[in-house]
Amino acid sequence: MPAIVSVRNLRKTYDTGFEALKSINLEIEQGEILALLGPNGAGKTTLISAICGITVPTSGTVSVGGFDTLLEYRQARSLIGLVPQEINLEPFETVRATVAFSRGLFGKPRDDARVMAILKSLSLDDKANARVKELSGGMKRRVLIAKALAHDPRVLFLDEPSAGVDVELRRDMWRVVADLKATGVTIILTTHYIEEAEAIADRVGVIAKGQILLVQDKAEMMAQMGKKQLRVALTRPATAIPAALAHYHLTLEDEGRTLVHTYDARQERTGIRTLLNDLDAAGLQMADLQTQQSSLEDIFVGLVKDDA
Numbered sequence: 001m002p003a004i005v006s007v008r009n010l011r012k013t014y015d016t017g018f019e020a021l022k023s024i025n026l027e028i029e030q031g032e033i034l035a036l037l038g039p040n041g042a043g044k045t046t047l048i049s050a051i052c053g054i055t056v057p058t059s060g061t062v063s064v065g066g067f068d069t070l071l072e073y074r075q076a077r078s079l080i081g082l083v084p085q086e087i088n089l090e091p092f093e094t095v096r097a098t099v100a101f102s103r104g105l106f107g108k109p110r111d112d113a114r115v116m117a118i119l120k121s122l123s124l125d126d127k128a129n130a131r132v133k134e135l136s137g138g139m140k141r142r143v144l145i146a147k148a149l150a151h152d153p154r155v156l157f158l159d160e161p162s163a164g165v166d167v168e169l170r171r172d173m174w175r176v177v178a179d180l181k182a183t184g185v186t187i188i189l190t191t192h193y194i195e196e197a198e199a200i201a202d203r204v205g206v207i208a209k210g211q212i213l214l215v216q217d218k219a220e221m222m223a224q225m226g227k228k229q230l231r232v233a234l235t236r237p238a239t240a241i242p243a244a245l246a247h248y249h250l251t252l253e254d255e256g257r258t259l260v261h262t263y264d265a266r267q268e269r270t271g272i273r274t275l276l277n278d279l280d281a282a283g284l285q286m287a288d289l290q291t292q293q294s295s296l297e298d299i300f301v302g303l304v305k306d307d308a
C-alpha cells in the first residue's frame with residue numbers, strides 16, 4: 001500500500017535565513033501512529049505545518065493521500081485534521097457550534113448527529129451547549145481535537161497534545177488516540193514526552209536541528225531499551241579481562257576497579273549467575289554489584305547529543 005503521507009527532500013529556510021528543516025524524507029503508512037520526538041526548536045512544528053500546507057517549503061514535496069499539498073491543496077487539506085499547540089478558540093461560542101463551524105469550513109454538509117458523535121467520543125457531549133470560556137484547560141484541548149475531527153479527516157496531526165495537561169487527561173488523550181487509530185485514522189503527534197511516545201506510538205521518529213536522526217519501530221526501540229548493564233565493583237583492580245572471560249561483552253572502567261557487562265535484558269536470564277561464577281573462577285572478587293537499564297530517554301538524549 002502506498003504511504004498516506006509522503007515527504008520528499010523537504011527543506012525550509014525561514015526569511016530570517018534560519019534553516020529549520022534540512023532535507024526531510026518520511027513515509028507514513030495508513031493507520032499508524034507516528035510520534036515525532038525532539039527537543040525545543042528541533043523543527044517539529046515546522047515539519048507539521050509544511051505537511052499540512054500551512055508553511056510553504058523552500059524546496060521538496062509533500063503528498064497526503066496522493067495529493068500534492070501545494071498543487072492540490074484543497075484535496076490534500078480535506079484529508080488532514082490539525083490539532084495546534086496553542087488554544088485558539090472563540091470564548092463565547094458553544095462547544096457544539098465551534099465544532100459544527102469547523103465542519104462547515106471544509107464544505108461538509110451540516111450533520112448534527114456526527115458532531116454529537118465526535119463530542120461523545122471525546123467525553124464532551126455533556127458540554128455541547130457550554131460556552132468555550134466555561135471549560136477547563138483540559139476540556140478546551142479536547143475541543144481542539146473535536147474541531148480537527150469535524151470534517152472526518154484521514155490523517156490527524158497533534159502538535160504537543162499533552163503539553164501542560166495533567167496526567168489523567170494525558171491518559172485520556174492516549175485513549176482517544178487509540179480509539180481513532182481503531183477507526184483507521186493515521187496519527188502523527190509531536191511530543192517532548194518520551195513516555196508519551198512509548199505509550200502510544202507504533203513508530204518513533206527522532207528529530208533534532210531540522211533533521212530526522214532516526215525513524216524506528218517502537219518495538220525495535222524497546223529492544224534497544226532492553227539493554228542492561230551489570231557493573232561489578234572489584235575488590236582489587238584488574239589490569240585486563242582474563243582470557244577465560246573473553247566471550248562475554250566486558251569492559252573495565254575506573255582504572256580497572258569496575259567490570260561492566262552489557263547484555264540484552266530480555267534474552268539473558270541465567271547468564272548473570274554463570275558470569276559471576278566465571279568471575280570467581282578467574283580470580284576476580286566482587287565487592288559490589290549494580291545494574292543499570294538504558295531507557296528510550298538515554299537513546300534519545302544520546303542521539304540528540306551526538307548530533308550537537
Ligand SMILES: Nc1ncnc2c1ncn2[C@@H]1O[C@H](COP(=O)(O)OP(=O)(O)OP(=O)(O)O)[C@@H](O)[C@H]1O
Nearest residue numbers: 014016018020038039040041042043044045046047
Ligand atoms: N516564522 C519563523 N521565522 C523564523 N524562524 C522560525 C519561525 N518559526 C520557527 N522558527 C525557528 O525554527 C526552529 C524550529 O522551530 P519549530 O517551532 O519548528 O520547533 P519545534 O521542534 O516545534 O519546537 P518546540 O518543541 O519548542 O515547539 C526554531 O529555531 C525556531 O526559532
